[in-house]
Amino acid sequence: MKTNDVEILVIGAGIVGIATAYYLATEHKRSRLLIVDEGQPMALTSAQSGENYRNWWPHPTMADFTNHSTDLMEQIAHASDNRIHMTRRGYLLVTRDEKPEELLQQLHAGYGDAAARLIRLHEGSSRGYVPPHSADWQTAPDGVDVLLGRDLIRAHYPAFDHEVATALHIRRAGDISGQQLGQYMLESMRPLGAQFQQAKVLGIAKADRFAVDVLVGGATQTINADIIVNAAGPFAAHVAAMHGEDLPIVNVLQQKIAFADRNRAVDRRMPFAIDLDGQTLAWTDDEREALAAAPEFARLLQPMPGSIHCRPDGGDHGEWIKLGWAFNTETTTAPVREPELNPYFPEVVLRAASRLQPRLAHYLGALPRDRVHYGGYYPMTKENWPLIGAAKTPGVFLATALSGYGTMGACATGDLCARAVVAAPVPAFAHSLSLARYEDKALMDELEASASRGLL
Numbered sequence: 001m002k003t004n005d006v007e008i009l010v011i012g013a014g015i016v017g018i019a020t021a022y023y024l025a026t027e028h029k030r031s032r033l034l035i036v037d038e039g040q041p042m043a044l045t046s047a048q049s050g051e052n053y054r055n056w057w058p059h060p061t062m063a064d065f066t067n068h069s070t071d072l073m074e075q076i077a078h079a080s081d082n083r084i085h086m087t088r089r090g091y092l093l094v095t096r097d098e099k100p101e102e103l104l105q106q107l108h109a110g111y112g113d114a115a116a117r118l119i120r121l122h123e124g125s126s127r128g129y130v131p132p133h134s135a136d137w138q139t140a141p142d143g144v145d146v147l148l149g150r151d152l153i154r155a156h157y158p159a160f161d162h163e164v165a166t167a168l169h170i171r172r173a174g175d176i177s178g179q180q181l182g183q184y185m186l187e188s189m190r191p192l193g194a195q196f197q198q199a200k201v202l203g204i205a206k207a208d209r210f211a212v213d214v215l216v217g218g219a220t221q222t223i224n225a226d227i228i229v230n231a232a233g234p235f236a237a238h239v240a241a242m243h244g245e246d247l248p249i250v251n252v253l254q255q256k257i258a259f260a261d262r263n264r265a266v267d268r269r270m271p272f273a274i275d276l277d278g279q280t281l282a283w284t285d286d287e288r289e290a291l292a293a294a295p296e297f298a299r300l301l302q303p304m305p306g307s308i309h310c311r312p313d314g315g316d317h318g319e320w321i322k323l324g325w326a327f328n329t330e331t332t333t334a335p336v337r338e339p340e341l342n343p344y345f346p347e348v349v350l351r352a353a354s355r356l357q358p359r360l361a362h363y364l365g366a367l368p369r370d371r372v373h374y375g376g377y378y379p380m381t382k383e384n385w386p387l388i389g390a391a392k393t394p395g396v397f398l399a400t401a402l403s404g405y406g407t408m409g410a411c412a413t414g415d416l417c418a419r420a421v422v423a424a425p426v427p428a429f430a431h432s433l434s435l436a437r438y439e440d441k442a443l444m445d446e447l448e449a450s451a452s453r454g455l456l
C-alpha cells in the first residue's frame with residue numbers, strides 16, 4: 001500500500017486509535033489503512049494509564065459500554081493466552097457512611113434491570129461472599145457484593161480504617177496491561193495490511209477526498225484519504241478544528257504515583273480500593289504557610305473530594321503499588337505534550353490514601369527512591385461520556401473523549417467506531433455515545449440532572 005494514498009487514515013496511535021484500526025482490519029477487512037502519530041504508538045496518554053477496568057457506572061449506557069469492552073478484552077485474553085495480563089480482583093468502593101442511600105441508588109440505576117440478580121447484600125454475615133484471593137478473571141464472580149457493617153469489613157480487610165462502614169465490591173473489574181493490548185493489536189493487524197507511520201498532522205483540506213498535510217522527519221507531505229478517524233486523544237479538538245469543526249471537549253490534567261512498597265503496607269491480594277469519602281488533609285504549620293503562599297496550591301488546604309485510589313501493581317509476588325486521586329478540576333483547551341505536574345502530588349495522594357490504609361503513613365516524608373510520578377489529560381465532555389462515531393464533517397469519525405476510562409473502553413470504542421465507518425449495525429447504546437446524543441434533549445436533561453458522572 002502506498003502510504004500517501006489510503007482509504008482510511010487514523011490520526012493517533014494511542015490505545016483508542018490502535019483499537020479502531022484493529023477492528024477495521026480484523027472484523028471489516030479494511031487493508032488500505034494507515035495510522036499516523038506524531039510520536040511512537042502508545043506513548044502519550046496511553047502510557048500514563050492506571051490500566052484498571054470496571055463495569056460499574058451510575059448509568060446503564062456506560063455500564064453497557066464497559067461490559068461490551070470487557071467482553072472484547074476477554075476474547076483477546078482467550079485468543080492470546082492472556083498476553084494482556086487481565087486480572088479480576090474487582091473494585092472495592094468504601095465509605096464510612098453506614099447508609100449511603102445515594103450510592104446504593106446509583107448502583108441499582110447502573111445495573112438497570114439486572115440489578116436484582118447482580119447485587120448481593122451481606123449484613124452481619126458474609127456467607128456467600130467470595131473474597132478476592134484469586135486474580136483469575138475466569139473464575140471471579142460477577143455482580144456486586146455490598147458489605148454492610150464495620151465488623152464485617154474489618155474481618156475481610158483488617159488493614160483498612162476501622163471506621164469504614166460500607167464496602168461495594170464490584171466484581172467484573174480489575175486491571176490489564178494496556179501496552180500489551182496495544183502491541184497485540186498492532187501485531188495482529190500488520191499482516192492484514194494496516195500500517196503505522198510516525199507523522200504529525202498539520203492540516204486537513206477536503207475536496208472530493210481529504211488531503212492531509214503531515215510532517216515526517218522534518219519534511220511536509222500530503223496523504224490523500226477517503227475517511228479520517230480522529231483518535232488524537234487530548235488533541236482531538238485541535239485536529240477537528242483543522243477541518244473547521246468544534247468538539248465539546250476540555251482536558252483535565254490528572255496524576256498518579258507508583259512506588260515499591262518495601263514495607264508491605266498493602267496486601268498484594270487487595271482489589272483496586274477507592275476511598276469515596278472527602279477529607280481535609282492534615283498539614284503542619286510550616287506546610288500550611290508554604291501552601292497558602294502559592295495560589296495554585298492553596299486549595300490543598302481546603303476540604304478535598306473523595307475517590308482516592310490504591311492498588312498493588314505487578315502481581316501477587318510484585319512489590320509496587322499505584323496511588324491516584326483525580327481531584328483536579330481545572331480545565332484547558334490548550335493541552336501540551338509534556339504537562340507540568342504538581343510537585344506536591346506524591347505527598348498529597350499518600351497523605352490522603354493513608355486515611356484508608358494507615359500503614360501507608362510510614363512513607364510520609366520518606367517515599368522510596370524507586371518511585372514514578374506521572375500524569376496526563378482526561379479529555380472530557382461535560383457529561384463524561386465519550387464521542388464515538390460520525391463527526392459533523394462527512395467522512396470524519398470520532399473515537400475520543402475517553403476521560404479516565406480509555407484503556408477499559410478502547411476495545412468497545414474501536415469496535416463501535418469501526419462499525420460506524422463501514423456502516424455496520426451497532427448495539428442500541430451506541431447512539432447515545434455519539435455526537436448525535438446532543439440532539440436528544442431528554443437524555444441530555446437526564447444527564448444534566450444526574451448527581452454522578454461516574455468519575456472515580
Ligand SMILES: Cc1cc2nc3c(=O)[nH]c(=O)nc-3n(C[C@H](O)[C@H](O)[C@H](O)COP(=O)(O)OP(=O)(O)OC[C@H]3O[C@@H](n4cnc5c(N)ncnc54)[C@H](O)[C@@H]3O)c2cc1C
Nearest residue numbers: 012014016038045046050051052201233376405406407408
Ligand atoms: C493519570 C491517568 C490515569 C488513567 N487511568 C486509567 C485507568 O485506570 N483505566 C482506564 O481505562 N483509563 C485510564 N486512563 C485513561 C486512559 O489512559 C486514556 O483514556 C487512554 O489512554 C486514551 O487513549 P487515546 O488513544 O484516546 O489517547 P492517547 O493515548 O493520548 O493517543 C492519542 C495520540 O494522538 C496523537 N496525536 C495527537 N495529535 C496528533 C497530530 N496532530 N498528529 C499526529 N498524531 C497526533 C498523540 O501523539 C497520541 O499518541 C488514565 C489516564 C490518566 C491520564
